[in-house]
Structure formats: C-alpha cells, structure tokens
Amino acid sequence: MTLLPLLLASALAPAGDGASSLEARFAPPALMTGADKPLGGTKMYPSPAAHDVDRDGKLDLVLGDLPGRITWSRRGTEGMEREQPFEKTDGTQLNFSNW
C-alpha cells in the first residue's frame, strides 16, 4: 500500500509561556507493519498499547480489539515482527471475550 504524503497532521496553537509543551506537531501518519503486514489489519477497532512483553528492554506493541482478543508484535532488531497471539500462562490466547 502506498502512502500519500500529507501535510502536517495537526497542530495545537501555542499557548504562551509555560505551555509550549502543549504544542503538538506530528509527522504524517506512517502505517505500522509487522513482517511487512499491516498491524491490526485483521482486527475490529484495533487498540494499541506499548508494553515490553518479552522483557528485553524494548517496548513492543500490544493490540486489543472489540471482541477482546489480544495480539502483539515484538520489536526486534530489524523492526516490528509478525503479529501473534498474546498468550496467557496456560499457552492460550488472552481473550477478554464479550458475551
């Protein structure tokens, strides 16, 4: 998928002295992929959270969704890796299942 360049996504008006940290300018949104596949691309309403899942000192990306099934993508040395189930201690996928 090709990404169209966008102008700066948004900006908050500077609010004066002491409020410069409220100013926010962002680069155009960049699609996040893991092993060349869009992260969250198979989810309903993907919701990201940064967390060091494998305790290697680097933040990984955990993804929730509307049905409550949790996946994650490890941040490896070559970038984000393939999205995989976030497993519980019993080896099954963590699932905050709805009714």
Add this chain to the structure above:
Amino acid sequence: MGSQFVDLNGDGHSDYVTSIFDGSPHVSWGSEAGFGEPELLYDASKERILVSYYWDYDEESHLTTGRAMPDGEAANIRGISALAFDWDGDGDFDLLQGTYEEGRLFLQLNEGTDAAPRFTGKNQAVLAGGVPLENKAKMTAPRLVDWDGDGDQDLVYGTFGDAQTPGRILLLVNTGKVGAPVFAAPRVLLEGVAPEGVPEATGPSEGLYPEVVDWDGDGDLDLIVGGYSRWTPPGRELNDEEQAKVLALREELEVQQAAYQVVLEEYNAELETLPEGLTGEQRRAASAAVYGRFKSRLSDANGEVAAVRKQLEELVPAAKRKPFVWLYERL
C-alpha cells in the same frame, strides 16, 4: 477496549486492565509466569463494577441499572474503557471508566488499598473545563500521560466519529496537582482523516484508539493510533457501454437490497413475537429456530446483493474501510 498495563494489586507485576463491551472493567492478573485468565472487577459490596448499561451474563440480555450512577438513575451508557489511576493521591488505584454512548468519563474511588481494594460502587462524573465531560462522537479509550511535563497525569483520549465525521484525538490538561486533578476543556491533538476524495489509506478516520509513548526514543511523546481508514480508489474511464451497464447495475442493486430488506424485516418481526419471560437458554433456542427458518432466504437474498455489487465494483471501485495502526511521530 483500551489496554493498560499497571500493577493494580501492588504485587510487583504488571496486570492487564481493560473494559469491554459487556460494560465492565476486567483484569488479567500478571505474575512472574505471565498473565492469567481475565476476571471482572468488583466493588466493596461484591457488585460488578460498571456504569449503567451492561450485558447480564445470567439473564443473557442487555440491562441497565442506576446503582452506580451519580444520580441513581439508569442510563443507556456503557463503560467500554477503564484506567487505574490514583486520583486522590492516597496511595492506591482508583478507577476511571469511559463510556461509548455520550463519551463520558466516570471516577470510582478506592477506599481500600491496592492489595485489598474497596471500590465505592458509586461513580462520579469527571469534569473537563468545569462541566461533565461529554463527546457526541463517543469515546474510544483514554490514556494517562504527563503530556505537558509538569509532573501530574493528563488524559489523552480518542473518539469514534462516523462515516461522515472523522474521529479525533483529544487532550485534557491537568491543571490541578497530584492528588487533586482538575482537567481543562478538551483540546484537539489530532483530527482523523476525512474520507472524501481520498484515493488511498492515508491515516485513521474512524474509531481512533490512541497510545501515547516515546516510540522513537527521541525524548518526546508520539502517538500510535489504531482505527479504520476510509478511502475510495480511483476508477478508470468507462466507455458508453460500460457507463450504461453501471446505471443498470445500480438499479439492480437497489432492487436486490430492497428484496433483502423485506426478508430481514420478516425475520426481525418473527423474533419480536417470541414470548416474554423466556430464560436465556430458552430464548437462545427459540431464536435459533427462527433463524433456521429464515437462514436460506437470508443467505440467498444476501448472495444476490453481493453478486451485483461484485459486478459493479469491477467497473466502479467501491469505498474501502479497513483497520490499521498508524504512528504519528511528534516533531
């Protein structure tokens, strides 16, 4: 659902806190070995924590209750996000719950400890700019972060938006202090991508779920945003014959959609004739029986619609809606 990794019970391990569309906060307790089976969170009266609208697992039905509402009145708003946050600075985690409908935010205090919580069972509306926070575009999930670097926790949250109006990412600056937060009126951090005239996926348009983190390690806070992108691929130029075919297919699509709607309405009407007072199991069985009678007709009618759509899309690309995750690097 949003997600928060936080040591909710103070045992030294991160737990996984969230709320889902059943209307209640859940937690998967963390340990050295990993995360366990999720469970509901309960208040001091052993009642399930919620806002008002919820899925009742015993009744197998959506119900409302006013028991946790500030005014005691039931309302059609359900919590779909939760955050553990020491609101009052007493050393234990209180709970924030964000709602889907009306995009409101509620606080429930913990009068116990992290190891032995005693949530009050009563929600208080969180104010922003002196009035109860409300979002017509509904709320996805809030995140806690010291956005302005003044040592207290601010809130960043997303909104759903819809097909016409993109969702947003908003900031509530905490102008109070640790233990006594006061939130200013919402400020827009990001507008979702308006889908009109967009030929490719360029960013999130709908259902914007934010994470706020220094992802690139350059010392400032970036945004990672999950959500649906909407766009319409450009079509090719059509000859006269093809244009005529497009017109015919659009008419045929309307006919087939109307036919499907007729079957769907018959199906729904029959579902509404099911008697009151059925148990969850009886209702499920009766509903399945109704579906069994309509399954073939619904499938056939839906197949006719899909077939016409497929022919039409070969000539005129249809609008797309797909989920992605995007990184907004702060400049």
